[in-house]
Amino acid sequence: MTMPWNESTRSPRPTRPTYLPPHLRDQPNITLPRSPRSGHGRGRRGRGRGRGGRAPNPPPRSYPRSRKNFSEHDPNPYPNTKPQISSISEKFDLLKVIDNDPSDVNINAYDETPVETSGFDVPSPVTSFSEIDFSSALIENIKTCKFVKPTPIQRYAIPVAMAGRDLMACAQTGSGKTAAFCFPIISGILRRDHKKSPAGIVTEDGGLSLKMACPLALILSPTRELSCQIHEEAKKFSYKTGLKVGVAYGGAPIVQQFHSLEKGVDILVATPGRLVDMIERARVSLRNVKYLALDEADRMLDMGFEPQVRKLVQQMEMPPAGVRQTMLFSATFPVEIQKLASDFLSNYIFLAAGKVGSSTDLIAQKVDCVRDMDKKSHLLNLLRAQGANGSQGKNALTLVFVETKRGADALQHWLSVKGFPSTAIHGDKVQMERERALRSFRSGLTPILVATDVAARGLDIPHVAHVINFDLPRDIDDYVHRIGRTGRAGKSGLATAFFSDKNAPLAKALVELMQEAKQLVPSWLKQYAETSYTYGGGGARSNRFSGIKFGSHDYRRGANNENYDYSNQFADATVSESYAAPSSPFSCHNSHSNYPTSSRADSFHDGFYGHMFDRRSVVASGWD
Ligand SMILES: Nc1ncnc2c1ncn2[C@@H]1O[C@H](COP(=O)(O)OP(=O)(O)OP(=O)(O)O)[C@@H](O)[C@H]1O
Numbered sequence: 001m002t003m004p005w006n007e008s009t010r011s012p013r014p015t016r017p018t019y020l021p022p023h024l025r026d027q028p029n030i031t032l033p034r035s036p037r038s039g040h041g042r043g044r045r046g047r048g049r050g051r052g053g054r055a056p057n058p059p060p061r062s063y064p065r066s067r068k069n070f071s072e073h074d075p076n077p078y079p080n081t082k083p084q085i086s087s088i089s090e091k092f093d094l095l096k097v098i099d100n101d102p103s104d105v106n107i108n109a110y111d112e113t114p115v116e117t118s119g120f121d122v123p124s125p126v127t128s129f130s131e132i133d134f135s136s137a138l139i140e141n142i143k144t145c146k147f148v149k150p151t152p153i154q155r156y157a158i159p160v161a162m163a164g165r166d167l168m169a170c171a172q173t174g175s176g177k178t179a180a181f182c183f184p185i186i187s188g189i190l191r192r193d194h195k196k197s198p199a200g201i202v203t204e205d206g207g208l209s210l211k212m213a214c215p216l217a218l219i220l221s222p223t224r225e226l227s228c229q230i231h232e233e234a235k236k237f238s239y240k241t242g243l244k245v246g247v248a249y250g251g252a253p254i255v256q257q258f259h260s261l262e263k264g265v266d267i268l269v270a271t272p273g274r275l276v277d278m279i280e281r282a283r284v285s286l287r288n289v290k291y292l293a294l295d296e297a298d299r300m301l302d303m304g305f306e307p308q309v310r311k312l313v314q315q316m317e318m319p320p321a322g323v324r325q326t327m328l329f330s331a332t333f334p335v336e337i338q339k340l341a342s343d344f345l346s347n348y349i350f351l352a353a354g355k356v357g358s359s360t361d362l363i364a365q366k367v368d369c370v371r372d373m374d375k376k377s378h379l380l381n382l383l384r385a386q387g388a389n390g391s392q393g394k395n396a397l398t399l400v401f402v403e404t405k406r407g408a409d410a411l412q413h414w415l416s417v418k419g420f421p422s423t424a425i426h427g428d429k430v431q432m433e434r435e436r437a438l439r440s441f442r443s444g445l446t447p448i449l450v451a452t453d454v455a456a457r458g459l460d461i462p463h464v465a466h467v468i469n470f471d472l473p474r475d476i477d478d479y480v481h482r483i484g485r486t487g488r489a490g491k492s493g494l495a496t497a498f499f500s501d502k503n504a505p506l507a508k509a510l511v512e513l514m515q516e517a518k519q520l521v522p523s524w525l526k527q528y529a530e531t532s533y534t535y536g537g538g539g540a541r542s543n544r545f546s547g548i549k550f551g552s553h554d555y556r557r558g559a560n561n562e563n564y565d566y567s568n569q570f571a572d573a574t575v576s577e578s579y580a581a582p583s584s585p586f587s588c589h590n591s592h593s594n595y596p597t598s599s600r601a602d603s604f605h606d607g608f609y610g611h612m613f614d615r616r617s618v619v620a621s622g623w624d
Helices: 136-144 152-162 177-191 224-238 254-261 272-280 306-314 335-344 372-388 405-417 431-443 476-483 501-516 523-531
Strands: 115-118 167-171 201-205 208-212 217-220 245-248 267-270 291-295 325-330 349-353 363-369 397-401 422-425 448-451 464-469 493-499
Touching: 115 152, 136 177, 136 224, 152 167, 152 177, 152 325, 152 349, 167 177, 177 217, 177 224, 177 267, 177 291, 177 325, 217 272, 224 245, 224 267, 224 431, 245 254, 245 272, 254 272, 267 272, 272 306, 306 335, 325 335, 363 501, 363 523, 372 397, 372 405, 372 464, 372 493, 397 431, 405 422, 405 448, 422 431, 431 448, 464 476, 476 493, 476 501, 493 501, 501 523
Parallel strands: 167 325, 167 349, 217 267, 217 291, 245 267, 291 325, 363 493, 397 448, 397 464, 422 448, 464 493
Antiparallel strands: 115 349, 201 208
């Protein structure tokens, strides 16, 4: 790869390859700031950004004052091999869409999913897209995407959202929630004929005129990669509607994102930290927001993000609940988060396609009892067996989740040494590396991706056939999202968990979840569940099983609130025959009483990756 050399830099050090964010890579004539200050989006005022603590800043001086300051060369480290097009939305086929092969998709697999609704005057569901009053351009785009019929969450959520109602919607991973909020937003903006593509308000600062983007719709998501994915999806759905879709996320140069948003944006997809930063720099205003969607809403409202989201929604000019329309979506919705979420909603309808927080039974779940010290050899055996069985072909991808960032690097390195082409993604990697890892995985170049929870939610990567929880998460909801990277769009998938003694507190929830999904539960795991204490009492996310029974619904039902009309509508509630977990030659069926104990044993601590480290210092984050 050629490293661009910035001649204006005094230091002879070569700069990093200039970052070009994914959403700009297909655009012709993209020019980038020459100034070294802005090279990585860290102009003087760019540092320490994004956690909501900064006082509002005037626009930074390090921004290019005009496009003349931009260099003309194209330092895109990922040269675009596609034909150049004059406008991003001119050729649908050339949009970087999520390349799910429609022939792979089996939406009928969701036909039997029971759907529960509650709230006042719930609009009736539809059975086809043609029943909905979508604009012709949107209908064309749905056809082009080969979405033949709506999934259950789309059947119910779209009419609710089209009726202008606030919504809290829960549906299993991979069942089409993105379209369920994108379609009504696109349709709503077009139908209500809001002033389209506001080029923004021009502000003056010290003689510098700046444009402030004023989106009509805001979609928030917790990770950069998920924001990029939603952005691509929304662009695809908005093709030829005239709507402009923008994206803002951390880790990429903010100047380029400003430059892109300056052209006007109707729908803005963003991670919270970067958006707060942009608003504080007076480059985005939320005053025109009519539609707010929170994807992975329970994550957006848990302890990590809630202050930023609250700030965005309640302190940054966004019209209040009831004036704007708010839609919250996730596959998991702990009761405590549901309660918190109601602060952001007005007279909302609750929807659950499938049981709240359950995994889809399209995923065969297998739990292997593995001592920490044996995990690596067990993984190797699994991967070799997969190869021998032919399931590790070009298109079958394996996603391996570990707990820590350093653990991810170490395991990936070890796998490579053992001859398994792999890559890793976690929050300590720079954005370019994160994107490169995902691209390499997605393309099958490195069919194994070792990841922390940064890749646990939302990512829609076709052909992920196997998810391995090398380290199980502490929270069952995280487990649900992780395994949900397979078994998407009606396809089947396999999830294998390595369960060691230290995972005992998860046993009860895991057993309940597996039983719910009609999976075979090993007897040793049931014994763990009966005898182990469970996680609990910590934060909202650990209270899933407290108060309201697992698989329960709208928390308002438990609140003894007679003002709600809990009119349930169930589709045929027969859950389809389960996909029994195949028995594994590697499963350890021994009773846990025989299980060697080293309760806090940790394969990373033990130095199996060739070094010791303190896991407390390397929290698996990378969320934005
Ligand atoms: N009606 C449909 N017909 C065919 N394919 C669909 C339909 N709706 C969605 N899909 C496809 O299903 C896949 C999963 O959709 P999506 O990513 O929206 O799932 P999700 O419910 O948001 O998952 P997660 O909970 O993991 O975020 C995508 O590839 C999408 O293109």
